[in-house]
Amino acid sequence: MELNSLKDAVDRVAKKQKLSCSKTQEVTDQLIQEIEKAIDMMRSTTVDYKSILTELKKKLHEIAPLSQLEGTQKELNIALSKYQKAVDKAFNPDISKAYRNIEFDSHTVNQIIASHFYRQGLFDVGDCFITDAGGAEATASMRPLFQEMYQILEAMKNRNLEPALKWATTNSNKLKENGSDLLPRLHHLQFVKILQKGSRDEALKYARTNFASFAGSHMAEIQKLMGCLLYSDRLQQSPYAHLLSPTNWDTVAEELTRQFCNILGQSSESPLSVTIAAGVQALPPLLKFMTVMAGKKQEWQSMKQLPVPVELDKEFQFHSIFVCPVSKEQSTDDNPPMLMLCGHVLCKQSINKMSKNGSKTFKCPYCPSDINATQCRQLNF
Known part of the structure; x- marks a missing residue:
C-alpha cells in the first residue's frame, strides 16, 4: 500500500509538472508573438518607436505572465511537498532493526565485489579494488574473459558480428550441449545485414555457406530468410520488415551474455546485484515485523530462520x-x-x-x- 501511495504521489507530481511546462510554453509564446509584432511594426512603418514600445508594454501587462504562471507553479509546489512527505513515510532511513551483524569471510566478499565490477565492464575499478582490498587476486583471472565478452558486445553495438561469430563457432559444441541456438541466430543477423546492403548474390552465397548445418532444426527460419531475397531492394516495406528490428540484436546480445557466462561457469547476473535486489524486496516486511517486535530484539538475534514469510519475485527463487x-x-x-x-x-x-x-x-x-x-x-x- 505504501508503495502504491508513493506511485500515486509521483504521478501527481509528473502531471502537475507537465501542466506547468505547458502553461509556461503557452505564456512564453504569447510574449514572443507580441514582441515580434512590435519589431515588424518598427521595420515596416515610420511610426514613433516610443508609441510602439508603449503599446507593447501595455500588451505585456495585459498578458500578465507572472499571474498566469503563479497558479500552476503553486499546484506543482504543493504536489512536490506531498511527494516528499510520502517518501519520508514510505522509506525508513534506519534499517538497522531489520538486520543483524553476521561474520562473513572477507576474502569471499572481496571476490564477489571484484567480480561484480568486471561483470559490469568496470575493469579499471575492479583492478583498483583488488589492489586496495587484497585477498581477491584469484578474481583477476576473470578479467580477460569478461573483457573479451564486452569487446564482443561492443562490436555488436556497432553492428559488427565477426567477433561474436568467431567465439560462437569456437564454442559451438558447448552451445549445443546447453541447448542454445546462438550460432544460427548470429548467422541470421549477418544474412539480413548483408541483404540490407542490397547485395542479393552475396547474401545467397552466405546462406549456402553457413545455413546447411542448421537446416534440419531451423528450416522455418531459413525459409523466411530466403523469402527476404525477393525484397532485397525494399526490405523495409516487405512482409519481413520485422527482421530489421533492433530488438533482434538486443535479444541475441542477451543470449550471448548468458551463454558466455554459462560456459565460464558463472551466472549471467551478478550475484551481488541479485542479492541487493532481493534484499530490497525483503526489507519492508522485515522492518514492519521489527517495529512490532521492538521489545524482543534479543529473540530476533538468536533466530535461525526469518520470522515472517518474505515473498520474492520468481527471478529470486532458485x-x-x-x-x-x-x-x-x-x-x-x-x-x-x-x-x-x-x-x-x-x-x-x-x-x-x-x-x-x-x-x-x-x-x-x-x-x-x-x-x-x-x-x-x-x-x-
Missing part, C-alpha cells in the same frame, strides 16, 4: 521449498526432506517422531506402506 505435510514446517539443513521407499516425502524430524527415532516401522500418511526409517534417504532438490 531452490524449491519443501513443507512437511505432517509438521507443516519448511525443511532446513537440520531437518531435510527424506524420501521414503513408497515414494512419498516427509521431513526428517517427522520420520524420527513417527518411528520413535528409528526403533519401529510406521504407516506412510499417504499410503498403506510400512516404512522403515533406516531405509529413508535424504532428498536434494
